[in-house]
Amino acid sequence: MIRAIFLLLLFASTLKAQLLQDPVSKAQITQGLTNLYQYDFKESTAIFNSLKAKYPRHPAPYLLLAMQWEQQYFPLKDHPAQSRLYLTHLEKAYELAQQQYDEDETNLEASFFCTASLGFLAAYEADEQNFMKVVSYAKKAYSFLKIGLQNTEKQPEFLYSTGMYNYYSVAYPELHPVLKPFMFLFQDGNKRLGLNQLEAGTRKTTFVKNESLFYMGYVQNKYEGNPLRALAYNQILSENFPNNHWYLLQRAELLTLAGKFEEAEPFIDKMESLKSPYYTGAAYTLRGMREEVERKDLRKAEYLYTKSTHFPFEERLTKDIRGLAYLGLARISYREKKYHLFKKYLKQSADFIEYKNSLIEYKRLNHGK
DSSP, X not given: OTHHHHSOOTTOXXXXXXXXXXXXXXXXXXXXXXXXXXXXXXXXXXXXXXXXXXXXXXXXXXXHHHHHHHHHTSSGGGOHXXXXXXXXXXXXXXXXXXXXXXXXXXXXXXXXXXXXXXHHHHHHHHHTTOHHHHHHHHHHHHHHXXXXXXXXXXXXXXXXXXXXXXXXXXXXXXXXXXXXGGGGGSOOOOHHHHHHHHHHHHHHOSTTHHHHHHHHHHHHXXXXXXXXXXXXXXXHHHHHOTTOHHHHXXXXXXXXXXXXXXXXXXXXXXXXXXXXXXXXXXXXXXXXXXXXXXXXOHHHHHHHHHHHTTSOOOXXXXXXXXXXXXXXXXXXXXXXXXXXXXXXXXXXXXXTOOSHHHHHHXXXXXXXX
């Protein structure tokens, strides 16, 4: 989730800027983001396009449109035409921001847009497993990101980007060792400090509050192994944006991982109603966990887990859930003394799991084989 380090910093500035000085435009941006998070894409498109017409040389509308494309056409890899336009929007945002920065290197707002656009480009390449391109974009963005690292006291909105950098600059290379040789290029991070800054961001930020909430929940679940604590952050998002598919998926998963199976059921139903193979596959896994853990119906759990593996997975949001299915199949096979299947499923799970609790479970099962 490298994109998390670089998400929308553009609104953090209190410095002079034509677009952000305009109260009408600022209100439009806020409304457009609300429409985007609520999946009212028709309205958000109209707002972002009107901003682009009004400010054709400003990077903000292009970055906003890219943000929308990412959710509207999720996952982008399944929509080649929209994927190309997504990259075009990001490259245009970076080009315009770079021009502004070259004209005035004290223009912090321009540096924010450079960071954000480069961050989305890096994240796209991370999803494609193009790690050398990730490093290239990250290196370019880092010179701009350092501004935020130095200004959290002056501007609370920096808590999000700084918290994500401090946390992920340590956590991400731990999971992806191929990046470790390149980390000397960057300032050392601090996971504890990053977590504290992210938590503060959920309370003190305005424009990046939703991102702070989402990734605080994500970090608590994936890296800290605490889905119950993560639920508190997701609940705010789920209540404010009930139509958002990402928040819906996160809630269903967190409730299941926390053992709140009955509460998870209506959210899993909504996931299936989306008619997306990615959400449907994840729903089968979560239903399988309830059958295995709560109802002790191993036959039904095995059926659901197996069925879930017939659906595609998405690198960022459902890959770990696929890993949960294979771990479930491994547990069932072990109980039934089908050791050849146990070894097969355990080996398959290793290609998907990154959650702290899943890695602990994998080691436990592997040790007991």
